[in-house]
Amino acid sequence: MRRRExxxxxxxxxxxxxxxxxxxxxxxxxxxxxxxxxxxDNNPRGFNVLFFDGLRHRGFIEGQNLTVDYRAFAPHPDxxxxxAAELVVAQPDVIYVGGGVAIxxxxxxxxxxxxxxxxxxxxxxxxxxxxxxxxxxxxxxxMLDGSVPLIMERVAAPRLPAIYQxxxxxxxxxxxxxxxxxxxxxxxxxARFAASLLRGTMPADLPVEQPTKFELVxxxxxxxxxxxTVPEALLARADKVIE
Numbered sequence: 001m002r003r004r005e006x007x008x009x010x011x012x013x014x015x016x017x018x019x020x021x022x023x024x025x026x027x028x029x030x031x032x033x034x035x036x037x038x039x040x041d042n043n044p045r046g047f048n049v050l051f052f053d054g055l056r057h058r059g060f061i062e063g064q065n066l067t068v069d070y071r072a073f074a075p076h077p078d079x080x081x082x083x084a085a086e087l088v089v090a091q092p093d094v095i096y097v098g099g100g101v102a103i104x105x106x107x108x109x110x111x112x113x114x115x116x117x118x119x120x121x122x123x124x125x126x127x128x129x130x131x132x133x134x135x136x137x138x139x140x141x142x143m144l145d146g147s148v149p150l151i152m153e154r155v156a157a158p159r160l161p162a163i164y165q166x167x168x169x170x171x172x173x174x175x176x177x178x179x180x181x182x183x184x185x186x187x188x189x190x191a192r193f194a195a196s197l198l199r200g201t202m203p204a205d206l207p208v209e210q211p212t213k214f215e216l217v218x219x220x221x222x223x224x225x226x227x228x229t230v231p232e233a234l235l236a237r238a239d240k241v242i243e
Contacts, residue, residue: 032092171242179216179217216239
């Protein structure tokens with residue numbers, strides 16, 4: 001059984017897409033608005049220098065084809081909303097914003113100007129929302145494997161059906177569906193290789209093997225909590241159903 005046979009919308013991985021960006025218009029001057037806690041010349045780690053260098057390398061050069069309208073709000077946090085409104089009135093092509101409070105202020109001031117924002121957690125601060133995915137595919141990686149409780153918590157809140165690469169995640173941690181090689185199979189496969197090496201087998205003489213046993217585990221308790229009805233055809237193909 002392949003995952004794609006029974007999961008409609010796949011998420012959970014960041015993918016960099018090589019898309020053709022629109023070309024810069026010759027002779028045009030672009031306008032950039034900036035709302036930052038720090039002044040243009042006094043900012044931690046020289047971020048502004050690196051930021052504007054990055055723009056320059058991409059063909060946006062201040063004084064040639066780029067004008068910058070910059071506001072620093074740290075000395076006057078009470079003026080954040082005013083600064084945001086002033087930047088919007090100037091009708092820049094893009095507004096760069098630093099900090100959650102400032103991002104929210106700019107979002108309230110405009111619904112049409114693109115915003116580039118930096119803050120600790122865009123989702124948790126309510127500055128961006130879930131992409132509208134109807135389900136989640138959590139792949140295997142050391143980082144994800146070490147974050148099981150956090151992932152379970154995050155998918156439980158929006159009651160998002162999720163499939164995990166390890167059957168044990170559905171059986172032991174309350175995941176909705178787990179499909180992949182079971183732990184005992186992987187452990188036995190790994191032990192066989194280790195035993196061969198301990199007996200003196202040369203590593204070059206050992207083949208690279210893939211798991212040959214896969215299990216589908218469905219947690220109906222989790223499905224019920226999410227209000228999800230699992231098709232009978234899928235239940236019939238499961239190796240284990242948690243009720």
